[in-house]
Amino acid sequence: MIIVITPEEFVQQESEIINELFLEGLDLLHIRKPFVNSKEIADFIHKINPEFHHQLVLHSHHHLAEDFDISRLHFREIDRQNGLHQFFKNKIISTSVHEIETFNELNESWEYAFISPVFPSISKKGYGENSNILNDIKKRNNSNVKLMALGGINENNIQEVFESDIDGVALLGAIWESNEPLNVFKKCRQTSLCN
Numbered sequence: 489m490i491i492v493i494t495p496e497e498f499v500q501q502e503s504e505i506i507n508e509l510f511l512e513g514l515d516l517l518h519i520r521k522p523f524v525n526s527k528e529i530a531d532f533i534h535k536i537n538p539e540f541h542h543q544l545v546l547h548s549h550h551h552l553a554e555d556f557d558i559s560r561l562h563f564r565e566i567d568r569q570n571g572l573h574q575f576f577k578n579k580i581i582s583t584s585v586h587e588i589e590t591f592n593e594l595n596e597s598w599e600y601a602f603i604s605p606v607f608p609s610i611s612k613k614g615y616g617e618n619s620n621i622l623n624d625i626k627k628r629n630n631s632n633v634k635l636m637a638l639g640g641i642n643e644n645n646i647q648e649v650f651e652s653d654i655d656g657v658a659l660l661g662a663i664w665e666s667n668e669p670l671n672v673f674k675k676c677r678q679t680s681l682c683n
Contacts, residue, residue: 489656490680491545491636492673493518495664498528503535505669510540512670513677518562518658520547530555550576565590573597584638588624591635600634602658606649607640610661625652643675650683 492514494502498521506517517540521529526549533544533556545560546553553561553576560580563573568583584602585591591601606621619639628635634655641649642662649657659676663669 489515489634489636490673490677491516491518491656491658492663493520493638493658493660495660496521496523498524498532499664503532505663507537507540508670509663509673510537510543512673514543514673515656516543516545516560518545518547520562522548525549526552533558545582553579582636588621588627591633592628592630594630594633596632598633600636600655602636602638603654604637605639606637607645609640610642610665622649622652625654628653641676643672643679646676646679647683650680656680 492509494517509517519529519532529549530552533541533552536544541556541558544556544558545562546558547562550561552558560582561573561576562582565584565586567573573581580599581597582600583594583598584604586604588603591603594601603621605619607619625635635653636656636658637649637654638658640661641657641659646657657676657680659673662672662676666672
């Protein structure tokens, strides 16, 4: 599975690129724009082809899910710890972790969890430089929740990630900091299909 996470700020032709990514086989798009208000998120979703709305995941402004028939919500680690996900019944939920021990404790109400940073981040300079997550994944013992690798993954190192015990990857900087986001995505997807 390949997930793409939006950049925090809007970028030029973002919705057009997203529609193209879906046409190229993108599984899910996480809409993560922490500094953007509800109306701006709604306007943004309107620009994404409605046939792909069931593949959108909201990180914030969860109430918009009803307006757009979105069934997937993501909760940050702090929000999970505070139990915010319990207010959203009948939704497919995901979360984030930073240690495999935390992941191993998640119950089956979570469809998947991001674990990060796998490699030094592309979009957050200096973040994840001393990460041991690929090694730590060997301690995975939770088969009820899918594990998605996040952080610094691109077309050059994605093969190494798929050789570890993960169920998919999430791309952010590799897509949005590239001059050829579709080509990067196609290369990453090709690698994922071979694994």
